[in-house]
Amino acid sequence: MENVQNDEQVSITVDDGEIVMADSESDSTSTFGSEGFGAFTRNGMFKLEERDRHYNKIKERFLMGMGAFRKYTNVVAIHINKCSGNLIKRARSVMFQSFSDAVANKCGGDADLQKCLVWFFKG
Numbered sequence: 001m002e003n004v005q006n007d008e009q010v011s012i013t014v015d016d017g018e019i020v021m022a023d024s025e026s027d028s029t030s031t032f033g034s035e036g037f038g039a040f041t042r043n044g045m046f047k048l049e050e051r052d053r054h055y056n057k058i059k060e061r062f063l064m065g066m067g068a069f070r071k072y073t074n075v076v077a078i079h080i081n082k083c084s085g086n087l088i089k090r091a092r093s094v095m096f097q098s099f100s101d102a103v104a105n106k107c108g109g110d111a112d113l114q115k116c117l118v119w120f121f122k123g
Helices: 034-042 055-065 067-072 087-106 113-122
Strands: 002-004 011-015 018-022 027-031 045-048 078-081
Touching: 034 045, 055 067, 055 078
Parallel strands: none
Antiparallel strands: 002 011, 011 018, 018 027, 045 078
């Protein structure tokens, strides 16, 4: 169990995915698990697991974009589009993967995902 407290903020306790918030008016408990991502999965996305080779690259790029708020940002999940239902989307996904791998090889193992994404969305 981890207890986080700051003089200007509400005390929050996190215990196995359960968030307990204690404030002066009331005690409330909310649970946020994988079911909290239902809106994403219903709309054709799936959760990218942390062991996936792209997870850390995407997470790092997102956190870089947060700028000064990076230290206050906690990435809880990354969801990506499923491409299995649409042949064109699947083909674009395979092309993007090939392109990002080629950029990574050219740049010594580090693909500039921003350039890859620009190419992907313009194409």
